[in-house]
Amino acid sequence: MPEPSTTRMRAYVVGQRSWTSLLWNAITSFDVSHGASIAEIPIPGINDSEVLVKVKAVAQNPTDFKHIDMVSPPNSIVGCDFAGVVDQVGANAPGNWKVGDRIAGVVHGGLHTDRGSYAQYLKAEGDLAWKIPDSVTDQQAATYGISAVTAMQGLYLNLDVPWPDENARSTPKELLVYAGSTGASLFAIQLAKLAGYRVVTTCSPHSFDLVKQYGADAAYDYHDDDTLAKIKAEFPNISGAFDGISAGQSTKICSQAIAGGRGKVITLGPGMKSSVKGVEVVSILMYTLLGRPFQLFAPLGPKWLTVPEDRAALVRFYAMLPSLISRGLRSPPTKVVDGGFDGLRPGMDLLKAGKISGQKLIVNLS
Ligand SMILES: NC(=O)c1ccc[n+]([C@@H]2O[C@H](COP(=O)([O-])OP(=O)(O)OC[C@H]3O[C@@H](n4cnc5c(N)ncnc54)[C@H](OP(=O)(O)O)[C@@H]3O)[C@@H](O)[C@H]2O)c1
Structure with missing residues (x-):
């Protein structure tokens, strides 16, 4: 041409x-x-x-x-x-x-x-x-672009994670970043860590080293049926979740991981529902950041x-x-x-x- x-x-x-x-x-x-x-x-x-x-x-x-x-x-x-x-x-x-x-x-x-x-x-x-x-x-x-700003939108605007120019949490809170190896999740893990959170994530075993290099405190295999139980045992105080894939059972598992059935799950797909009464599921779309x-x-x-x-x-x-x-x-x-x-x-x-x-x-x- x-x-x-x-x-x-x-x-x-x-x-x-x-x-x-x-x-x-x-x-x-x-x-x-x-x-x-x-x-x-x-x-x-x-x-x-x-x-x-x-x-x-x-x-x-x-x-x-x-x-x-x-x-x-x-x-x-x-x-x-x-x-x-x-x-x-x-x-x-x-x-x-x-x-x-x-x-x-x-x-x-x-x-x-x-x-x-x-x-x-x-x-x-x-x-x-x-x-x-x-x-x-x-x-x-x-x-x-999309990956970073979606993580920002999920965490700072919807999960009450402090911005980097605000004070980090003095008592660490726990956050689940589901599907930690996606583009948005690799940013979400890092932004949560900058704000002083303990971060647990899910991914395939071949991604365990990667998500830990980006700051995850623990990673579990999402193919494993016992993953939810393992997450809840090691992270009993999760108050929010960022569902970085929003596919299959991901939003349901995020909802069930929230401690005491009270908290919020951010999903990236439309129409996702909470499976737990008291857990709010909020669907975000990054295009709303663009002001048009x-x-x-x-x-x-x-x-x-x-x-x-x-x-x-x-x-x-x-x-x-x-x-x-x-x-x-x-x-x-x-x-x-x-x-x-x-x-x-x-x-x-x-x-x-x-x-x-x-x-x-x-x-x-x-
Ligand atoms: N609403 C919005 O504004 C918004 C913004 C960004 C993205 N999205 C949507 O979010 C989805 C992900 O986008 P992306 O660009 O971040 O994806 P991506 O980086 O291309 O996703 C690839 C990763 O997905 C992981 N994965 C695939 N299926 C999975 C599952 N069932 N559970 C957990 N992890 C799984 C794989 O992990 P392993 O190799 O470790 O298995 C792989 O590393 C897409 O559907 C995209 O359209 C929406």
């Missing part, structure tokens, strides 16, 4: 799909992200509060193929997580950005024709991004309004992220998928096939 002119760029864009194909994908989950392809489209224009970013590296998330397969309107640009370099700065863009600064963040990809990270350029609001320190590579920086109303499956699907407190929390988190990194907050292990734009689809195929464990897939786009 020829290099784009100054006004056009390469991007990974959703094609036209029929309602029947969308329904088929939703029911079968067989169609592996084949509803999108590389296209040449206009470079998005920015408004006064935005910056234009030349994208260097993107991290891949399950939501990318879920949007393609089930949610995205035609012509939307796929991809949420990014790291790159500032190319243009809006007249009043917050963040004191200069052309050439290294920048990373997250956008709601797969929903808009002019906003998404699987592209040579993207536009982002100046305060919904962060400055990458010299110690962090573009590939590592790209992982502080949105609708999935328009025009009939559910709508989300703006949540100003959520947006303010993301601004606060990204402003403090460089200092958190200097205090030891680490990206999950990364694995680069070769091929630039041609690597985007194979990466999503690997994610959808469940072949990625304890790693963020990265694609270098320039």
Whole structure:
């Protein structure tokens, strides 16, 4: 494909799909992200509060193929997580950005024709991004998108975990991070430890060393029928749980692990119910952090309004992220998928096939 002119760029864009194909994908989950392809489209224009970013590296998330397969309107640009370099700065863009600064963040990809990270350029609001320190590579920086901000949203906004600029718990509380080796959970474990919690997690035995390196105090195999009993025996005071996979029995097990049947479970999927009276199950969606109303499956699907407190929390988190990194907050292990734009689809195929464990897939786009 020829290099784009100054006004056009390469991007990974959703094609036209029929309602029947969308329904088929939703029911079968067989169609592996084949509803999108590389296209040449206009470079998005920015408004006064935005910056234009030349994208260097993107991290891949399950939501990318879920949007393609089930949610995205035609012509939307796929991809949420990014790291790159500032190319243009809006007249009043917050963040004191200069052309050439290294920048990373997250956008709601797969929903808009002019906003998404699987592209040579993207536009982002100046305060919904962060400055990458010299110690962090573009590939590592790209992982502080969906995974990191979902952990932040779950813990700081919903589980009453103190922010890093507040006092850590003087008497340690206990937190269950279910599915500790997922992207969001590796951040949740670290944020909970920064706040002084004892953290117990579940994962496959091959991930035990990994989750302990990221701070977990104990790890149990979620395939083992006795795991719940073992967790309750060693961690009898769990008051909250972050369900980092929200699949199968995970939310039920989280609910049952809460001490005394009083506490809260954060799930990442819709419609999860508590199986224990007195335990509240709260479903979160990280897109509410981005400060824009949105609708999935328009025009009939559910709508989300703006949540100003959520947006303010993301601004606060990204402003403090460089200092958190200097205090030891680490990206999950990364694995680069070769091929630039041609690597985007194979990466999503690997994610959808469940072949990625304890790693963020990265694609270098320039
Ligand atoms: N609501 C939101 O805003 C939001 C945000 C982020 C993610 N999510 C959703 O959360 C899910 C995870 O996303 P992710 O990007 O964090 O995933 P990921 O890192 O790609 O997940 C891979 C990991 O999942 C673990 N795993 C798979 N099945 C499991 C199970 N039944 N129990 C425990 N662990 C299991 C595997 O662990 P082992 O190899 O150790 O077995 C593997 O390390 C996806 O469905 C995603 O769409 C939602």
